[in-house]
Amino acid sequence: MRIVVIGTGYVGLVTGACLAELGHDITCYDTDAGKIARLQRGEMPIFEPGLEELVKSEVAAGRLSFASGALPLDRRVRAVFVAVGTPPSAIDHSADLSAVHAVAEAIGRAAVRPLAVIVKSTVPVGTGEAVERILRDVRPGIAFDVVSNPEFLREGSALADFRAPDRIVVGTSAKPARRLLADIYRPLTERGAPLVFTERASAEMIKYAANAFLAAKIAFINEIADLCEAADADVEEVSLGMGLDRRIGAAFLRPGPGYGGSCFPKDTEALLAAAQGHGVQLRLVESTVAANEGRKRAMGRRVIRALGEAHGRTIAVLGVTFKAGTDDMRQAPSLPILAALRAAGARLRIFDPEGMAHARSLLPEADYTRSAYECLDGADAALLLTDWPEFAALDLARVKASMRGDVFVDLRNMLSPERLRAAGLRAFGIGRREKLAMPAPLPVPLPPVPAVRPSEAMPALS
Ligand code: UDX
Numbered sequence: 001m002r003i004v005v006i007g008t009g010y011v012g013l014v015t016g017a018c019l020a021e022l023g024h025d026i027t028c029y030d031t032d033a034g035k036i037a038r039l040q041r042g043e044m045p046i047f048e049p050g051l052e053e054l055v056k057s058e059v060a061a062g063r064l065s066f067a068s069g070a071l072p073l074d075r076r077v078r079a080v081f082v083a084v085g086t087p088p089s090a091i092d093h094s095a096d097l098s099a100v101h102a103v104a105e106a107i108g109r110a111a112v113r114p115l116a117v118i119v120k121s122t123v124p125v126g127t128g129e130a131v132e133r134i135l136r137d138v139r140p141g142i143a144f145d146v147v148s149n150p151e152f153l154r155e156g157s158a159l160a161d162f163r164a165p166d167r168i169v170v171g172t173s174a175k176p177a178r179r180l181l182a183d184i185y186r187p188l189t190e191r192g193a194p195l196v197f198t199e200r201a202s203a204e205m206i207k208y209a210a211n212a213f214l215a216a217k218i219a220f221i222n223e224i225a226d227l228c229e230a231a232d233a234d235v236e237e238v239s240l241g242m243g244l245d246r247r248i249g250a251a252f253l254r255p256g257p258g259y260g261g262s263c264f265p266k267d268t269e270a271l272l273a274a275a276q277g278h279g280v281q282l283r284l285v286e287s288t289v290a291a292n293e294g295r296k297r298a299m300g301r302r303v304i305r306a307l308g309e310a311h312g313r314t315i316a317v318l319g320v321t322f323k324a325g326t327d328d329m330r331q332a333p334s335l336p337i338l339a340a341l342r343a344a345g346a347r348l349r350i351f352d353p354e355g356m357a358h359a360r361s362l363l364p365e366a367d368y369t370r371s372a373y374e375c376l377d378g379a380d381a382a383l384l385l386t387d388w389p390e391f392a393a394l395d396l397a398r399v400k401a402s403m404r405g406d407v408f409v410d411l412r413n414m415l416s417p418e419r420l421r422a423a424g425l426r427a428f429g430i431g432r433r434e435k436l437a438m439p440a441p442l443p444v445p446l447p448p449v450p451a452v453r454p455s456e457a458m459p460a461l462s
Contacts, residue, residue, distance in 0.1 A: 001184060004029055004072060005081040006103050008039060010046055010158070010262070011120055011151050012083030017051060018162040019081075020058040022187045029067045036068040047327040047354050050159045071110035079116040079180060080107055081149075082131075086121050088266050094273035095124055095266075104131040108138030116177050118147045122207050122267060124274040128171070128200040145177035148200045150207035155261065156325020167194045171203020208274070211267040212285045217252040218259045219291040225255035225431025235431030236413060255430045257333035257385060257411040258295040260322035265292070265331040296333045299411060300340025306409050306428040307381050311345030316379035316403070318372055319386025320363070321355035329358045334385045337411075338363060341383075351375035353388050373402065380405035382425075387412040396423035 001024045005016040008030040016028040030036050035045055042059075044052045058064035073080070084099040100121055107117060117135065119128055132146040148171035153161045168188065170181045178197055182189070189195050198206070225235040235255050243250025259265070268289050275282045304310045322332035329335065338348055348366035350359055356368060369375040372391060376382055376399050384391055392414045400406065400423045408420050409428040420427035 001025065001078055002076040003027075003079045003081065003184070004077050005083055006030075006071075006107075007082065007084035007099075007121070008032075008035060008045065008066070009083065009085055010048070010155065011153065012081070013039075013044075013046070013055070014048065014051065014153055014158045014162060015081060015083055015120060015151065017054045017058055017064060018159065019184070020061075020063040021054060021163075022184075024063065024184065026058075026064050027067050027072050028064065029071060031068065033068040036066045039066045048158050049156065049325060054159065071106055073107070073110045073112060073115070075113055077113075077115065079118055079184065081118045081120050082107075083120040083151075086123055086270075088269060092273050092276075093266075093269035094277075095122065095270040097123060097127060097130070100127060100131065101134060104134040105138055107144075108135045108142075111135075111139055111142050111144070114143045114145075116145045116147055116180050118149045118181070120149055120151050122150065122211075122263070122270075123148075123204060124208070124270060125201045125204045127204060145172060145174045145180075146200070147172040147174075147177050147181060148203035149181065150203060152207070152210065155328055156323065163188070164191070165193050167196050169196050169198060169203045169206050171198045171200040171206075173199055208267055208271040211264055212271050212282075212288065214252050215259055215264040215268050215292070216284060216288040218254075218256070218264075219288045219295070221253045221255050222258065222295050222430075223291060228431040228433070232433060233431075234433035237433075238431075254387075255413060256387070257299045257337060258292045260331040260333050262328065262330045265289075296336045297340070299333065300337045302428075303337065303341060303381075303383055303409050303411075304344050306407055307346070310341055312347070313345075313380040313405075314347045314349055314378065315341060316376040316382045317348055317350045317366070318352075318375065318382060318384045318391050319355070319388050320350055320352045320359045321386050324386055324388045325354075327354040327358060329355055329362060333411075335362065337383075337385065338366070349375050349379060352386065353390060355386075373398065377402045378404050381407035381409065384408075384410045384412055384414060387414055391415070396420060396425065400424045 003019060003024050003026050005012050005026060005028045008028050012028060016026045020026040042056055082100060082103050084103055086095040086097060089096040100123060128146045128148050135144040150169055168185050170178060172178060182195060185195060221239055224238060228235040228238060239253040242248050243253050268285055272282060272285055307313055320332060320334040321327060321329055349369060350366045351369045351372050352359055360368060372394060396419055406424060406426050408425040411430060413429045417427035417429055417432055
């Protein structure tokens with residue numbers, strides 16, 4: 001099927017390349033002519049494992065091409081995917097829909113036949129309706145089916161997520177559009193991917209609700225980690241024991257320095273703004289956002305506490321991207337944590353397998369090294385911030401021998417405290433059982449437990 005994908009950002013590019021791989025004839029379009037020229041030369045605007053190879057092979061196979069300028073909506077095009085950005089607006093953090101609306105207008109002007117307009121961008125409930133209105137106003141003579149088809153791609157494993165999705169959500173009540181989307185995704189559904197048809201508004205809501213729920217799961221386990229530390233339990237054991245309950249599930253129960261990235265922070269805020277617009281209070285989502293913000297600040301203080309004295313100390317920072325498998329530093333917890341360390345007078349030396357270019361521009365005052373070992377060489381303390389697998393494989397004896405100090409703060413619990421200690425390092429993890437030599441904050445005294453007489457505790461039955 002001939003399809004145009006508008007927007008060559010993260011979602012658009014992955015979607016375009018993967019749809020081509022399914023056998024469709026894809027044109028990825030962007031108004032940024034420079035970006036399209038680079039893509040035509042085979043240069044990727046983002047780092048995503050496997051993407052460059054896939055783009056090149058699909059281009060070579062003649063199924064994928066790139067265009068800028070006039071929208072290439074000829075008679076053969078049956079569907080248009082909208083994958084432009086919806087950044088937070090400066091005023092209230094709601095999703096800024098100006099790019100989506102502009103695309104709707106452009107499609108309306110360029111269309112030469114009925115089209116399915118499939119919104120992939122993450123948009124609040126009601127956006128599909130607005131897009132439909134714009135199309136009707138601009139082009140009353142042509143029938144458009146506006147479909148919500150949210151993406152659930154994770155950075156770093158976006159290709160695998162596209163190829164084997166947990167579900168494909170298609171929000172439209174129009175039967176022809178449902179058939180068309182079923183055709184587009186048939187190669188995936190034949191391999192077992194569930195296709196879920198919903199109303200359009202429900203599909204728009206599913207994306208936000210799913211992200212807010214996952215964010216809440218992370219914020220929850222992070223709070224439990226704090227309690228584990230105080231109560232001498234081990235969050236890794238707690239997370240394992242909780243996750244084996246199939247109603248809970250093991251995913252997204254890894255404690256860390258707080259969630260970041262381009263989606264969770266933005267989407268939770270946008271969901272809150274939308275709820276406010278509807279006069280509905282989402283207390284759990286509000287708490288999730290507040291807990292995560294608090295966590296990032298608390299992590300900066302924690303590292304300083306572990307160091308004892310930050311001023312003049314050289315800290316080897318392992319990883320700055322918001323998670324492993326990406327070069328993305330948007331809303332990365334590393335940013336507030338490293339800002340706190342800088343403010344406390346620490347010297348930062350940074351290594352990240354993929355994030356160096358972004359880190360250099362965002363943190364220009366730090367030093368940069370070409371490997372984790374070089375970063376640790378002569379450092380007073382190590383601070384592991386991103387869960388890159390190569391950090392789990394560090395030779396700790398070599399690390400200890402090359403470091404000047406012995407403090408190893410592991411905010412992802414990647415290295416076992418036992419291994420760190422066996423190498424002669426002082427281990428500071430998150431929510432681990434042994435107090436890990438972490439100087440505890442002053443305990444808040446608990447109120448005395450009032451004596452309860454049996455008659456008050458248990459009402460009499462007769
Ligand atoms: C997320 C959603 O997973 C995806 O479905 C959506 O389309 C876009 O947003 P992504 O932003 O790529 O994807 O990252 P994800 O892997 O979900 O991680 C988000 C953040 O949570 C990262 O900062 C990560 O380190 C953190 N995280 C995740 C934890 O701290 N603990 C966990 O157990 C899982």
